[in-house]
Amino acid sequence: MGERDLLSGLVRLHILHHAAHEPIFGQGIMDELGHHGYKLSPGTLYPILHGLEKSGYLTSTTELVAGRQRRVYVITDAGREMLALGKTKVWELFRELFEDELRFSTRREADSMPPVSLGKASPDKR
Numbered sequence: 001m002g003e004r005d006l007l008s009g010l011v012r013l014h015i016l017h018h019a020a021h022e023p024i025f026g027q028g029i030m031d032e033l034g035h036h037g038y039k040l041s042p043g044t045l046y047p048i049l050h051g052l053e054k055s056g057y058l059t060s061t062t063e064l065v066a067g068r069q070r071r072v073y074v075i076t077d078a079g080r081e082m083l084a085l086g087k088t089k090v091w092e093l094f095r096e097l098f099e100d101e102l103r104f105s106t107r108r109e110a111d112s113m114p115p116v117s118l119g120k121a122s123p124d125k126r
């Protein structure tokens with residue numbers, strides 16, 4: 001199992017998260033994911049979007065933007081339910097993955113020390 005398999009659920013949740021806030025489209029979501037360090041090609045992203053639509057989590061329409069057809073996706077009620085479920089799972093996993101850091105952070109706060117950062121912050125590559 002490769003990196004793509006391991007991260008694909010996170011990518012899908014990320015897409016649902018953004019689609020829950022505003023309509024999304026391929027290039028826009030590719031740029032957004034790129035800012036988070038996910039370098040997806042159109043050949044990877046579009047099947048994911050189509051799959052989310054086929055599963056009923058997204059619905060799409062085509063819009064004419066600057067003379068070109070653009071497929072725009074919005075989240076469905078089923079998508080919002082899946083996002084809510086995903087968020088509880090991510091929250092559970094986050095707490096377990098960062099158990100030590102969270103405990104350490106709480107103790108440091110109690111000692112009025114600056115909070116410890118989670119992992120190394122990657123430089124902004126925008």
Ligand SMILES: [Zn+2]
Nearest residue numbers: 014018032036
């Ligand atoms: Zn994002």
